[in-house]
Amino acid sequence: DAGVxxxxxxxxxxxxxHVTLRCSPISGHKSVSWYQQVLGQGPQFIFQYYxxxxxxxxxxxxxxxxxxFPNYSSELNVNALLLGDSALYLCASSLPGxxxxxxxQFFGPGTRLTVL
Amino acid sequence: xxxxxxxxxxxAVEGAIVQINCTYxxxxxxxxxWYQQHDGGAPTFLSYNALDGLEETGRFSSFLSRSxxxxxxLLQELQxxxxxxxxxxxxxxxxxxxxxxxxxxxxx
Numbered sequence: 001d002a003g004v005x006x007x008x009x010x011x012x013x014x015x016x017x018h019v020t021l022r023c024s025p026i027s028g029h030k031s032v033s034w035y036q037q038v039l040g041q042g043p044q045f046i047f048q049y050y051x052x053x054x055x056x057x058x059x060x061x062x063x064x065x066x067x068x069f070p071n072y073s074s075e076l077n078v079n080a081l082l083l084g085d086s087a088l089y090l091c092a093s094s095l096p097g098x099x100x101x102x103x104x105q106f107f108g109p110g111t112r113l114t115v116l
Numbered sequence: 117x118x119x120x121x122x123x124x125x126x127x128a129v130e131g132a133i134v135q136i137n138c139t140y141x142x143x144x145x146x147x148x149x150w151y152q153q154h155d156g157g158a159p160t161f162l163s164y165n166a167l168d169g170l171e172e173t174g175r176f177s178s179f180l181s182r183s184x185x186x187x188x189x190l191l192q193e194l195q196x197x198x199x200x201x202x203x204x205x206x207x208x209x210x211x212x213x214x215x216x217x218x219x220x221x222x223x224x
Binding site for chain 1 (some may be wrong): 146147149157158159160161164166203205207209210211212213214215216217
C-alpha cells in the first residue's frame with residue numbers, strides 16, 4: 001500500500017510569493033493534518049481536516065490556509081511568503097474515528113520550502 | 117499555555133538501555149504519543165499511552181503518569197539504527213502537540 005505522498009519535494013520561492021503544497025493520504029484515511037518543522041525543532045501543528053472540514057487550527061497567521069478535497073487529498077496554501085516560512089512542511093494522515101486515531105499519524109516525506 | 121519538555125540530547129552505547137523523559141503542561145489531554153525521526157526522514161509513530169502505566173512494543177516501552185503530567189520512552193538493547201530524534205507529543209482535543217525532541221546518539 002502506498003504511504004502518504006507529498007508534492008513537490010523541494011521548492012524555492014522569494015518573499016511575497018505564494019505557494020501551494022499538496023498531500024495525498026493513505027487510502028482509507030479521512031483525516032489529514034499539516035505541520036511545519038523548522039530545523040532542530042519538533043513539528044508544529046498548522047491544520048487538521050476531517051471529512052473536508054477544518055477540525056483544528058494551530059497558532060499560524062491567516063496567510064496559511066488549507067482545504068481537503070472529496071478524495072481526501074489536501075492542499076496547504078501560504079500567501080505573502082516570509083523568510084521565516086522556510087521549513088519542512090509535513091502532511092500526516094490518520095484513520096477515522098475516535099481520539100486514539102489522531103495520535104497515530106502517518107507522515108509523508110515532506111516538502112522542503114526555502115524562501116529567499 | 118501548552119508546553120512539553122524533553123532533554124535535548126542523550127548518548128548511549130550499543131546494547132544499553134536509555135530512558136527519554138517528557139513532562140507536559142496542556143489542557144484537554146487525551147494521551148501521550150512518541151515518534152521517531154531519522155535525519156532527513158519523516159516522523160514515524162512508536163507508541164501511545166492514554167492510560168497510566170507501561171506499554172511495551174518489542175524493544176521499546178512507553179510509560180505515562182497522568183497525575184504527574186509525565187511520561188517516558190524506554191529503549192532497550194540499543195542498536196546503531198536507533199540513533200535518531202525522538203519526540204513526545206500530547207494529543208489534546210483537536211491537535212497533536214510535539215515536544216522539541218531528544219537527539220539520541222548510539223555509539224558502538
